[in-house]
Amino acid sequence: MARKKIALIGAGNIGGTLAHLAALKSLGDIVLFDVVEGVPQGKALDLTQCAPVEGFDAKIIGTNDYADIAGADVIIVTAGVARKPGMSRDDLLGINLKVMKSVGEGIKANAPDAFVICITNPLDAMVWALREFSGLPAEKVVGMAGVLDSSRFSAFLAEEFQVSIKDVTSFVLGGHGDTMVPVIEYSTVSGIPVPDLIKMGRSTQEKIDAIIKRTRGGGGEIVALLKTGSAFYAPATSAISMAESYLYDQKRVLPAAVNLTGQYGVDNLYVGVPVVIGAGGVEQIVEIALSDEAKANLDVSVEAVKELLVACKAIDPSLN
Numbered sequence: 568m569a570r571k572k573i574a575l576i577g578a579g580n581i582g583g584t585l586a587h588l589a590a591l592k593s594l595g596d597i598v599l600f601d602v603v604e605g606v607p608q609g610k611a612l613d614l615t616q617c618a619p620v621e622g623f624d625a626k627i628i629g630t631n632d633y634a635d636i637a638g639a640d641v642i643i644v645t646a647g648v649a650r651k652p653g654m655s656r657d658d659l660l661g662i663n664l665k666v667m668k669s670v671g672e673g674i675k676a677n678a679p680d681a682f683v684i685c686i687t688n689p690l691d692a693m694v695w696a697l698r699e700f701s702g703l704p705a706e707k708v709v710g711m712a713g714v715l716d717s718s719r720f721s722a723f724l725a726e727e728f729q730v731s732i733k734d735v736t737s738f739v740l741g742g743h744g745d746t747m748v749p750v751i752e753y754s755t756v757s758g759i760p761v762p763d764l765i766k767m768g769r770s771t772q773e774k775i776d777a778i779i780k781r782t783r784g785g786g787g788e789i790v791a792l793l794k795t796g797s798a799f800y801a802p803a804t805s806a807i808s809m810a811e812s813y814l815y816d817q818k819r820v821l822p823a824a825v826n827l828t829g830q831y832g833v834d835n836l837y838v839g840v841p842v843v844i845g846a847g848g849v850e851q852i853v854e855i856a857l858s859d860e861a862k863a864n865l866d867v868s869v870e871a872v873k874e875l876l877v878a879c880k881a882i883d884p885s886l887n
Protein backbone atom coordinates (compact mmCIF):
# COMPACT_ATOMS: atom_id res chain seq x y z
CA MET A 568 0.00 0.00 0.00
CA ALA A 569 1.34 3.41 -0.93
CA ARG A 570 2.29 5.64 1.95
CA LYS A 571 -0.16 8.38 2.90
CA LYS A 572 0.76 11.97 2.14
CA ILE A 573 0.76 14.68 4.79
CA ALA A 574 1.02 18.31 3.67
CA LEU A 575 1.94 20.96 6.20
CA ILE A 576 1.14 24.51 5.12
CA GLY A 577 3.40 26.76 7.17
CA ALA A 578 6.88 25.58 8.11
CA GLY A 579 7.35 27.63 11.25
CA ASN A 580 7.44 26.44 14.85
CA ILE A 581 4.33 24.28 14.70
CA GLY A 582 4.90 23.19 11.08
CA GLY A 583 8.40 21.93 11.86
CA THR A 584 7.22 20.14 15.00
CA LEU A 585 4.35 18.57 13.08
CA ALA A 586 6.78 17.30 10.45
CA HIS A 587 9.02 15.78 13.12
CA LEU A 588 6.11 14.06 14.87
CA ALA A 589 4.56 12.83 11.62
CA ALA A 590 7.92 11.36 10.58
CA LEU A 591 8.59 9.71 13.94
CA LYS A 592 5.10 8.21 13.86
CA SER A 593 5.49 7.16 10.19
CA LEU A 594 2.16 8.77 9.28
CA GLY A 595 3.26 9.09 5.65
CA ASP A 596 5.39 11.11 3.26
CA ILE A 597 5.60 14.75 4.25
CA VAL A 598 5.48 17.96 2.26
CA LEU A 599 6.42 21.13 4.12
CA PHE A 600 5.15 24.25 2.32
CA ASP A 601 5.95 27.86 3.17
CA VAL A 602 6.10 31.19 1.35
CA VAL A 603 9.58 31.85 2.69
CA GLU A 604 12.15 30.37 0.35
CA GLY A 605 14.70 28.04 1.94
CA VAL A 606 12.98 27.46 5.27
CA PRO A 607 10.79 24.49 4.30
CA GLN A 608 13.63 23.04 2.22
CA GLY A 609 16.11 23.45 5.08
CA LYS A 610 13.77 21.92 7.65
CA ALA A 611 12.95 19.04 5.29
CA LEU A 612 16.65 18.31 4.82
CA ASP A 613 17.29 18.43 8.56
CA LEU A 614 14.33 16.10 9.20
CA THR A 615 15.43 13.73 6.44
CA GLN A 616 18.73 13.38 8.29
CA CYS A 617 16.80 12.07 11.34
CA ALA A 618 15.72 9.04 9.29
CA PRO A 619 18.90 6.94 9.60
CA VAL A 620 18.83 7.35 13.39
CA GLU A 621 15.11 6.90 13.85
CA GLY A 622 14.63 4.38 11.07
CA PHE A 623 11.68 5.94 9.31
CA ASP A 624 11.13 5.60 5.57
CA ALA A 625 8.99 8.71 5.08
CA LYS A 626 10.12 11.05 2.31
CA ILE A 627 10.18 14.67 3.44
CA ILE A 628 10.35 17.56 1.01
CA GLY A 629 10.23 21.32 1.47
CA THR A 630 8.59 23.50 -1.16
CA ASN A 631 7.25 26.93 -2.11
CA ASP A 632 5.00 25.44 -4.81
CA TYR A 633 1.43 24.40 -4.05
CA ALA A 634 1.59 21.84 -6.87
CA ASP A 635 3.66 19.66 -4.51
CA ILE A 636 0.70 19.15 -2.13
CA ALA A 637 -1.29 17.37 -4.86
CA GLY A 638 -2.90 14.18 -3.63
CA ALA A 639 -2.39 14.97 0.06
CA ASP A 640 -4.52 12.86 2.40
CA VAL A 641 -4.18 15.23 5.34
CA ILE A 642 -3.29 18.93 5.32
CA ILE A 643 -2.45 20.79 8.50
CA VAL A 644 -2.47 24.57 8.21
CA THR A 645 -0.31 26.76 10.45
CA ALA A 646 0.48 29.44 7.88
CA GLY A 647 0.31 32.99 9.17
CA VAL A 648 1.45 35.00 12.12
CA ALA A 649 1.54 34.12 15.82
CA ARG A 650 0.89 36.63 18.57
CA LYS A 651 3.49 38.31 20.77
CA PRO A 652 3.09 39.54 24.37
CA GLY A 653 0.44 42.26 24.65
CA MET A 654 -1.56 40.97 21.67
CA SER A 655 -4.79 38.99 21.63
CA ARG A 656 -5.37 36.20 19.13
CA ASP A 657 -8.02 38.42 17.52
CA ASP A 658 -5.34 41.01 16.66
CA LEU A 659 -4.08 38.49 14.08
CA LEU A 660 -7.37 38.40 12.18
CA GLY A 661 -6.62 40.91 9.39
CA ILE A 662 -3.23 39.51 8.41
CA ASN A 663 -4.11 35.83 8.80
CA LEU A 664 -7.38 36.18 6.87
CA LYS A 665 -5.36 37.10 3.76
CA VAL A 666 -3.14 34.08 4.39
CA MET A 667 -6.21 31.81 4.63
CA LYS A 668 -7.36 33.08 1.24
CA SER A 669 -4.16 32.03 -0.49
CA VAL A 670 -4.00 28.73 1.43
CA GLY A 671 -7.67 27.96 0.67
CA GLU A 672 -7.12 28.59 -3.02
CA GLY A 673 -3.96 26.46 -3.00
CA ILE A 674 -5.82 23.55 -1.40
CA LYS A 675 -8.84 23.89 -3.69
CA ALA A 676 -6.65 23.78 -6.80
CA ASN A 677 -4.32 21.00 -5.69
CA ALA A 678 -5.73 18.76 -2.95
CA PRO A 679 -9.51 19.07 -2.77
CA ASP A 680 -9.94 15.54 -1.34
CA ALA A 681 -7.79 16.11 1.73
CA PHE A 682 -8.86 16.21 5.36
CA VAL A 683 -7.82 19.69 6.47
CA ILE A 684 -6.95 20.66 10.03
CA CYS A 685 -6.56 24.39 10.59
CA ILE A 686 -4.51 25.70 13.50
CA THR A 687 -3.96 29.34 12.50
CA ASN A 688 -5.45 31.96 14.86
CA PRO A 689 -7.91 33.37 15.62
CA LEU A 690 -8.86 29.75 15.17
CA ASP A 691 -12.64 29.66 14.87
CA ALA A 692 -12.75 32.51 12.36
CA MET A 693 -9.76 31.27 10.37
CA VAL A 694 -11.08 27.71 9.98
CA TRP A 695 -14.45 29.10 8.88
CA ALA A 696 -12.74 31.37 6.33
CA LEU A 697 -10.48 28.54 5.14
CA ARG A 698 -13.52 26.36 4.44
CA GLU A 699 -15.17 29.22 2.55
CA PHE A 700 -12.05 29.94 0.47
CA SER A 701 -11.29 26.27 -0.20
CA GLY A 702 -14.86 25.22 -0.98
CA LEU A 703 -14.20 21.79 0.58
CA PRO A 704 -17.07 19.96 2.30
CA ALA A 705 -17.48 21.13 5.90
CA GLU A 706 -16.91 17.62 7.30
CA LYS A 707 -13.41 17.67 5.78
CA VAL A 708 -12.32 21.00 7.31
CA VAL A 709 -11.84 21.22 11.07
CA GLY A 710 -10.10 23.50 13.53
CA MET A 711 -7.67 22.33 16.21
CA ALA A 712 -8.04 24.03 19.58
CA GLY A 713 -10.25 21.90 21.80
CA VAL A 714 -7.74 19.05 22.03
CA LEU A 715 -5.06 21.53 23.13
CA ASP A 716 -7.30 23.42 25.57
CA SER A 717 -8.59 20.16 27.07
CA SER A 718 -5.05 18.83 27.30
CA ARG A 719 -4.03 21.93 29.26
CA PHE A 720 -7.09 21.58 31.51
CA SER A 721 -6.33 17.88 32.09
CA ALA A 722 -2.67 18.57 32.86
CA PHE A 723 -3.63 21.16 35.50
CA LEU A 724 -6.30 18.82 36.97
CA ALA A 725 -3.84 15.91 37.21
CA GLU A 726 -1.46 18.21 39.07
CA GLU A 727 -4.21 19.38 41.45
CA PHE A 728 -5.51 15.86 42.21
CA GLN A 729 -2.00 14.34 42.27
CA VAL A 730 -3.06 11.53 39.93
CA SER A 731 -1.78 10.06 36.69
CA ILE A 732 -2.64 12.08 33.62
CA LYS A 733 -3.83 8.77 32.12
CA ASP A 734 -6.85 8.80 34.44
CA VAL A 735 -7.93 12.37 33.69
CA THR A 736 -10.34 13.35 30.93
CA SER A 737 -11.70 16.81 30.28
CA PHE A 738 -13.65 18.79 27.72
CA VAL A 739 -13.19 22.41 26.75
CA LEU A 740 -15.87 23.70 24.41
CA GLY A 741 -16.56 26.95 22.57
CA GLY A 742 -14.28 29.34 20.75
CA HIS A 743 -10.50 29.26 21.20
CA GLY A 744 -10.31 32.55 23.09
CA ASP A 745 -10.68 33.93 26.57
CA THR A 746 -14.35 32.87 26.50
CA MET A 747 -13.62 29.15 26.00
CA VAL A 748 -15.71 26.85 28.21
CA PRO A 749 -13.96 24.19 30.32
CA VAL A 750 -16.84 21.92 31.36
CA ILE A 751 -16.26 20.47 34.83
CA GLU A 752 -19.30 18.15 34.72
CA TYR A 753 -17.61 16.18 31.93
CA SER A 754 -14.11 16.43 33.38
CA THR A 755 -13.25 13.36 35.39
CA VAL A 756 -10.64 11.36 37.25
CA SER A 757 -11.25 7.71 36.43
CA GLY A 758 -14.89 8.52 35.64
CA ILE A 759 -15.49 10.59 38.80
CA PRO A 760 -16.68 14.07 37.72
CA VAL A 761 -14.79 17.05 39.14
CA PRO A 762 -17.87 18.40 41.03
CA ASP A 763 -18.07 15.05 42.88
CA LEU A 764 -14.35 15.19 43.66
CA ILE A 765 -14.93 18.63 45.21
CA LYS A 766 -17.77 17.18 47.32
CA MET A 767 -15.39 14.39 48.39
CA GLY A 768 -13.00 17.05 49.69
CA ARG A 769 -10.29 16.27 47.08
CA SER A 770 -10.20 19.93 45.99
CA THR A 771 -12.17 23.14 46.44
CA GLN A 772 -14.35 25.14 44.07
CA GLU A 773 -11.89 28.04 44.45
CA LYS A 774 -8.96 25.90 43.32
CA ILE A 775 -10.92 24.51 40.36
CA ASP A 776 -12.02 28.05 39.41
CA ALA A 777 -8.36 29.07 39.42
CA ILE A 778 -7.53 26.12 37.14
CA ILE A 779 -10.33 27.09 34.76
CA LYS A 780 -8.94 30.64 34.65
CA ARG A 781 -5.43 29.33 34.01
CA THR A 782 -6.73 27.06 31.23
CA ARG A 783 -8.52 29.98 29.55
CA GLY A 784 -5.29 31.98 29.68
CA GLY A 785 -3.09 28.97 28.89
CA GLY A 786 -1.92 30.25 25.51
CA GLY A 787 -1.22 33.73 26.85
CA GLU A 788 0.80 32.33 29.75
CA ILE A 789 3.18 30.69 27.26
CA VAL A 790 3.29 33.75 24.96
CA ALA A 791 4.32 35.89 27.95
CA LEU A 792 7.13 33.46 28.77
CA LEU A 793 8.41 32.85 25.23
CA LYS A 794 8.12 36.53 24.22
CA THR A 795 8.82 35.84 20.52
CA GLY A 796 5.87 33.57 19.64
CA SER A 797 3.41 31.09 21.02
CA ALA A 798 3.12 27.46 22.09
CA PHE A 799 4.05 24.85 19.51
CA TYR A 800 4.81 21.44 21.03
CA ALA A 801 1.35 20.77 22.52
CA PRO A 802 -0.49 22.36 19.55
CA ALA A 803 1.41 20.08 17.15
CA THR A 804 0.80 16.97 19.27
CA SER A 805 -2.89 17.84 19.46
CA ALA A 806 -3.27 18.21 15.70
CA ILE A 807 -1.40 14.95 15.09
CA SER A 808 -3.94 13.11 17.29
CA MET A 809 -6.72 14.46 15.06
CA ALA A 810 -4.83 13.46 11.90
CA GLU A 811 -4.31 9.93 13.27
CA SER A 812 -8.00 9.57 14.08
CA TYR A 813 -8.77 10.38 10.42
CA LEU A 814 -5.98 8.34 8.82
CA TYR A 815 -6.60 5.22 10.93
CA ASP A 816 -10.39 5.62 11.13
CA GLN A 817 -10.09 5.58 14.91
CA LYS A 818 -13.42 7.37 15.43
CA ARG A 819 -12.04 9.16 18.46
CA VAL A 820 -14.32 11.59 20.26
CA LEU A 821 -12.34 14.82 20.32
CA PRO A 822 -13.27 18.45 20.84
CA ALA A 823 -12.75 20.31 17.57
CA ALA A 824 -13.99 23.45 15.86
CA VAL A 825 -16.54 22.28 13.32
CA ASN A 826 -19.30 23.85 11.28
CA LEU A 827 -22.47 23.64 13.35
CA THR A 828 -25.78 23.34 11.56
CA GLY A 829 -28.23 23.83 14.42
CA GLN A 830 -26.45 21.76 17.09
CA TYR A 831 -26.14 23.63 20.39
CA GLY A 832 -28.56 26.20 18.88
CA VAL A 833 -25.82 27.44 16.54
CA ASP A 834 -26.03 27.64 12.76
CA ASN A 835 -23.31 28.06 10.13
CA LEU A 836 -20.55 28.87 12.58
CA TYR A 837 -17.34 27.02 13.47
CA VAL A 838 -17.24 26.44 17.23
CA GLY A 839 -15.49 23.84 19.39
CA VAL A 840 -17.67 20.88 20.37
CA PRO A 841 -17.08 17.13 20.79
CA VAL A 842 -17.01 15.31 17.45
CA VAL A 843 -16.21 11.84 16.13
CA ILE A 844 -13.30 11.92 13.66
CA GLY A 845 -12.93 8.92 11.36
CA ALA A 846 -12.25 8.08 7.72
CA GLY A 847 -15.22 10.23 6.70
CA GLY A 848 -13.78 13.29 8.44
CA VAL A 849 -16.20 14.69 11.01
CA GLU A 850 -18.57 11.73 11.19
CA GLN A 851 -20.69 12.88 14.14
CA ILE A 852 -21.24 16.03 16.11
CA VAL A 853 -21.92 15.00 19.69
CA GLU A 854 -24.48 17.15 21.51
CA ILE A 855 -23.92 16.80 25.23
CA ALA A 856 -26.40 18.11 27.79
CA LEU A 857 -24.99 21.23 29.42
CA SER A 858 -25.77 22.84 32.76
CA ASP A 859 -27.44 26.26 32.55
CA GLU A 860 -24.13 27.86 33.50
CA ALA A 861 -22.12 26.00 30.87
CA LYS A 862 -24.78 26.74 28.21
CA ALA A 863 -24.74 30.46 29.12
CA ASN A 864 -20.92 30.46 28.91
CA LEU A 865 -21.05 28.69 25.54
CA ASP A 866 -23.51 31.32 24.27
CA VAL A 867 -21.07 34.07 25.26
CA SER A 868 -18.28 32.24 23.44
CA VAL A 869 -20.44 31.80 20.34
CA GLU A 870 -21.21 35.53 20.30
CA ALA A 871 -17.46 36.27 20.41
CA VAL A 872 -16.92 34.01 17.36
CA LYS A 873 -19.83 35.67 15.53
CA GLU A 874 -18.20 39.08 16.01
CA LEU A 875 -15.01 37.77 14.41
CA LEU A 876 -16.93 36.58 11.36
CA VAL A 877 -18.48 40.03 11.00
CA ALA A 878 -14.94 41.44 11.03
CA CYS A 879 -13.83 38.89 8.38
CA LYS A 880 -16.74 39.79 6.11
CA ALA A 881 -15.97 43.51 6.46
CA ILE A 882 -12.34 42.90 5.44
CA ASP A 883 -13.16 40.51 2.59
CA PRO A 884 -16.60 41.10 1.05
CA SER A 885 -16.29 37.87 -0.98
CA LEU A 886 -17.10 36.09 2.31
CA ASN A 887 -20.62 37.61 2.48
Ligand SMILES: NC(=O)c1ccc[n+]([C@@H]2O[C@H](COP(=O)([O-])OP(=O)(O)OC[C@H]3O[C@@H](n4cnc5c(N)ncnc54)[C@H](O)[C@@H]3O)[C@@H](O)[C@H]2O)c1
Nearest residue numbers: 577578579580581602646647648649686687688711712802
Ligand atom coordinates in the same frame (compact mmCIF):
# COMPACT_ATOMS: atom_id res chain seq x y z
N1 LIG B 1 -5.29 26.71 17.30
C1 LIG B 1 -4.41 26.66 18.28
O1 LIG B 1 -4.66 26.07 19.33
C2 LIG B 1 -3.07 27.31 18.11
C3 LIG B 1 -2.00 26.99 18.95
C4 LIG B 1 -0.77 27.58 18.75
C5 LIG B 1 -0.60 28.48 17.69
N2 LIG B 1 -1.66 28.76 16.89
C6 LIG B 1 -1.51 29.64 15.73
O2 LIG B 1 -0.84 28.91 14.70
C7 LIG B 1 -0.20 29.82 13.80
C8 LIG B 1 1.23 29.36 13.54
O3 LIG B 1 1.98 29.37 14.73
P1 LIG B 1 3.57 29.09 14.68
O4 LIG B 1 4.04 29.17 16.07
O5 LIG B 1 3.87 27.93 13.84
O6 LIG B 1 4.02 30.42 13.91
P2 LIG B 1 5.39 30.63 13.07
O7 LIG B 1 5.51 32.10 12.86
O8 LIG B 1 6.50 29.92 13.70
O9 LIG B 1 5.08 29.92 11.66
C9 LIG B 1 4.16 30.41 10.75
C10 LIG B 1 4.71 30.13 9.37
O10 LIG B 1 3.72 30.52 8.43
C11 LIG B 1 4.42 30.99 7.28
N3 LIG B 1 3.53 31.77 6.43
C12 LIG B 1 3.15 33.06 6.53
N4 LIG B 1 2.33 33.38 5.51
C13 LIG B 1 2.18 32.27 4.77
C14 LIG B 1 1.44 31.97 3.60
N5 LIG B 1 0.69 32.90 2.98
N6 LIG B 1 1.51 30.71 3.11
C15 LIG B 1 2.27 29.77 3.71
N7 LIG B 1 3.00 30.01 4.83
C16 LIG B 1 2.93 31.24 5.34
C17 LIG B 1 5.56 31.79 7.87
O11 LIG B 1 6.59 32.01 6.90
C18 LIG B 1 5.98 30.91 9.03
O12 LIG B 1 7.02 30.02 8.64
C19 LIG B 1 -0.35 31.19 14.47
O13 LIG B 1 -1.43 31.89 13.88
C20 LIG B 1 -0.67 30.87 15.91
O14 LIG B 1 -1.39 31.89 16.56
C21 LIG B 1 -2.88 28.20 17.09
Ligand SMILES: O=C(O)C[C@H](O)C(=O)O
Nearest residue numbers: 650656785786787797798
Ligand atom coordinates in the same frame (compact mmCIF):
# COMPACT_ATOMS: atom_id res chain seq x y z
O1 LIG C 1 -2.04 31.67 22.59
C1 LIG C 1 -1.75 31.72 21.38
O2 LIG C 1 -1.66 32.77 20.76
C2 LIG C 1 -1.44 30.43 20.66
C3 LIG C 1 -2.47 29.37 20.84
O3 LIG C 1 -3.75 29.81 20.53
C4 LIG C 1 -2.43 28.75 22.21
O4 LIG C 1 -3.48 28.63 22.84
O5 LIG C 1 -1.33 28.34 22.63
